[in-house]
Amino acid sequence: MKYIVTIITLTFGLMTFAQNVEFKSSNFKDDKDGYKAAVDAIKAGDEFFTLGNEAVFAVQSPGMNFGLALREYEKAQKFNPDNAELNYKIGVCHANSSDQEKCIPFLKKAYKLDPECDPFLNYYYGFALQLDGDFSAAKKAYDAFANSYKKADDFSKFVSKRKKECQIATNAVASPVRAWVDNVKELNTPQNEYGPSVSTDGAELILTSNRPNGHTPNELGGYDDDIYISSLSNGKWSKPKAIDGPVNSESDDVSNNLSYDGTKLLMHRVVDGQCDIFESELKGADWTAPEKLASSISSSRANERFASYSADGWSIYFNRDNANRSNGYEVMYSSMQSKIQKNYMAAQMISSINSKFNEGPIYVHLDGETMYIASEGDGSLGGYDIFVSENINGTWSEPKNLGYPINTQYDDFFFSATANGKYAYIASNRAGGEGGYDIYKVTFWGTEKEPVTATEDYLLASIVNPIADNSIEESVTVKKKSFTVFKGITIDAISRKPVEAEIEITDNTSGKVIETFTTNSATGKFIITLASGKNYGIAVKAEGYLFHSENFDIPKGSSDNLVNKVIELKNIKIGSKIALRNIFFDTGKSILRSESNAELDRLVKLMKDVPNLKVEISGHTDNTGSAKLNEQLSQDRAEAVVSYLTKKGIAASRMTAKGYGPNAPIASNATADGRQQNRRTEFEITGN
Template sequence: MRIFKITILSLFILCANSLFSKAQENLKIKKSDFKIEIKEVGFKDAWKDIKEGEKLFTAGLGTFPNALVYYLKANKYNSECAKLSYKIGVCYLATDKFYYATEYLEKAYLKDNNIADDVHLMLARAYHLNLDFDNAIENYNAYYNSFSVKNLEKYDISVDKYIKECKYGQELVNSPVRVIINNLGERINSEFDDYNPVLHPNQNLLYFTSRCNVDKKDKRLKVDNKYKENIFISEQAGELWRKPKIIENKLDSKSNESLLTLSSDGSKIFLYNGEENGGDIMVSELKKDSWKSPKRISGRILSKSKETTITFSPDESEMFFVSNQYGTIGGMDIFYSKIDAKGKWTEPMNMNAAINTPYDEEAVYWHPKVDKLYFSSQGHNSMGGFDVFVMERDINGVWSSPENLGYPINTPSDDIFFKMDETNKHAYYSSVRDNGYGGKDLYKVIILGEEKMLKLKTDDIYLAWNHIPIDDLFYHVPSEIKVDTALFMVGMVTDSKSGESIKLTKIEVIDLELSQVVATGLTDTAGMYQIKIPKNKDYGVEVTAKDYLFFVEIAYLSQKQVVKSKITVNFQLDKIDVGATMVLNNIFFETNKATIKVESTTELERLANLLIENPTIRLEISGHTDNVGSFRANQKLSESRAKSVVDYMVSKGVGSSRLEYKGYSFNQPIADNNTAEGRGKNRRVEFKVLSK
């Protein structure tokens, strides 16, 4: 019976995974440690969980996540058990939810400073993974100090390296690179380790390795308590990847295999096979759309040692591979070979110490277009576990020093199998990060260019005038302009009989609304006058001259469209001669009575003045009516009204001997009694000059 020595690609990585390079203590949780005396309820089930968890914990790292499930259930019964907290913390360190480890380990340490010999180491690892480098360094040092001189030989010197990693980590985290790292999602990633992404040259197929169980009957490998490696393939569908399928039978062996790379035309596939020589590289060719059975790669690169990853230059004339064969500087190293003049691969050559370190280098990958080599290393300035590095070959064929790709591509966990695409904008790799799906997951890295400034837009209306209503501000209320609106009334006053001009005739213009004299004038020697009156409106005009009867009239100026500044008005006056008569138009009585109304005062005063200024004249005051009513009644009313006027004159100092009064009823009409207008004119008071 052949006994195969099975190796796993990830084993090299896992062994190299420095999280547990020093085995953690397997503290045994005793009943007495766990049971709460006064809390019987729930203990039985909780203790079962403890026992189940202990079994899985003891089985090894691969089942730490399973142990964690039981431990957490038990923790609900007693969350104050220091040993349980310690174990939960340690289990968390083995998962992608390592950020919970700190809380439990701190709790265990606070409960019991001596909970385990390696408690400071575990705490340091937890802080380290969570980028709390100061606390990590402090605990690494505390761990070192916990060794006495006598047992210092038991101290794992790799802890010194961890401290260096923390210092590198501080530098790298302080100057992060601009990338976005997206988990490829639950279709691709499982709760188990998923790693080594390989894109088909046409970019639409993704190969990767997973350690999930394909079949329920699958058993865990003794070496790490995990399921074996299988290759999966997924097709791209738009932005997403389809549900992966296990690779076709010919490429799937009963052993562990991982797809390493494809030739640039996609016609060859290179696989890692864990059965061959402790791990060798196999190749399969595509014939008629079907892969042939893989064969060991020919040439000098294969040894009895382990060869893990391989990569070719774009023209496939050069290669790098990783091996621990003869000539290694330490652990797994990168070797180089090229096709010689005879078309054969040259003897592999270890890359120099500037590239290989005493620690492991792994996962070489040659950029598909340019002379850039990506690989992962635990050495150089790794911030923990494997970090991804890049080096570039110049035109002289000299490779540059490896450069750490920086945080957040690299973390204190293992970051490995980095594959940049042709555009240098996208890359795929495997990493252990927050909020993954369990173990290692596949991630897509989007490489961003230089920092760009987002442009925020604030918006102000600087000026308020847009908010002013349009007529509020621009509009200035106009002012009236000065216009001389005065009206000149001019004319001549003449004798009504002779036509001769009358000099020194007084003309008074009376504002009828105000009952005020607003302008006066006298005629000159030619009988001419000129009076300036304020504006066009109706005025009363009174004309008086010595030896003449006065004249009163209303000038209806407001009703005229007067656009001129001058109007001519001539007056003719009657001389005071015996027999001359004059109607007193502005004497008013109460209806059917002889009581004089107040508004008659001006006219009465005018008559009184005539009598006073002409002391020799005698007048007859006569009353007249219309023909409405009986003659007798009208005669009586007309006489009474004439007498009222005479009485008024007497009251003003006019001798009664100078006045006679008579009532004529409707015997002396001056207008037609058949019209209202005529009747109005007939109702009147007159005077007649009896003597001079």
């Protein structure tokens, strides 16, 4: 992903320093054939090397050119490992690969053999020192390049940027943020792994890899990118498995971001050199064939990549390389006019986020106010770094660096977080990995390398301590919102088989339906995130079943960030009974509260949809107080429900009201929780 700006040098050094062995026939009189083969390999490599440099100079991808050059240079290296210029060129090839760490020994050796073998050696030698963490020496090498290269002014912005990166990295390493970064070894291979997107509950992870996949390898024996999925079990990720079906093709398929409910996947695909954004949906057990997004996003006149959903699902944020912009990719967004038609409006640039260099992968946090962006721009420790921006009154703030060790002098990009704010997953080619880009887990907070136990309502951007260009600043102030993952499965109460059902979630305080969705047709699973500090009602309905309702509170600032439900649906048959958990009365009274209307209206709809249905509405209390008074109260409450239904057009002859008082408990009255369960209104089918 990272390409270093340079120019091609075709002349061999004429002077010999230290033990530099030049490619001269006089140096290899005893092996003329080997010498000729090595020189031919260098000439072949130089052609690709030139093309790679031309692309990099134009802030474009060099493609496989440096890899093809490296293949030729390595042949010559076996014949003569002590040529300064050849070591330099091999180092440059590695510096423009995902395995940048490999450039360090070659560039150091080139400098040792002949520090003047190429006008750009000081620049690349500085880069090798920067990767090696010797920031002070790296700055001196960059200065040496600026002072020695005649056309250094043409590259002054790059030299200035590298020196600035060294200063920022020096400060960042001296003041690390409170986070642990660990290589997730079970996900990684010697090939590239990147594009992590984790489900909000942290149980599944989508990633991209160019590991062997059975497709036709390229000229270098490498493979195209495919999208994989892994599941977390007992703290370990399963071996990634390529997603079955049409998601993966013979082209490069790169995961971008999952939707927050895990039912949609944004990805980009490269076909005939054109990169566009696609979307696939999870239907039952299968992902659908990816569809290219509207032309306002996937334009035929540009390349688009690295897309993210907005929190409300109405917008897409993505990268585009503007043909009129020489600085590479920038961040854009496009909003829908209709979710049904998916008609996106013209894309807009976000000027407050874009820098003079490449922008990379984007992740919009589910709070809707925080965006994480990878960028090569000012403020980076080197290569791509992950930055955070917050939306203040509709405007995205200037991005701030998340700091070390999340970011390093290598490429650090992609960012995907769990809903609880404890963990995030990133990709990096930092030193010490399995090879190329690897997936890393970021654990926030805590003083020891143990699972975090701190309150989970902290957003990631407020936990870490972002850094400015040359010094450590105070933490970026981000509003702290608490989110809870509500997940589960809908099943038949008797067969225990999955049931596809529609779930409606209501904010009981406002009475507003905040979400309606359908559970997976093959598994019955669902997942959604809810803001804390509210009381929610859920209603579940499926054809041929009684609707199911529940009510639960998520306290503000709650650390209980996961609600996991197995929802059992009962067939519409005589004797089937459900508790109406979202019917509310004031203590000791039988007047229905307004928060009950949504639940009661669902009951009205059921009675109208099944016109032969006859029911008993029963009221129940706990055993606190007088049994006689409790029986009367429960009778009055049951009659209040029947009265509501009658006013809505349901014949009174189809309903009976019965108050049982404390005489039909479903839990022990010895505990507060048991007493709460016993205070209920029930609905039982008596005829159909």
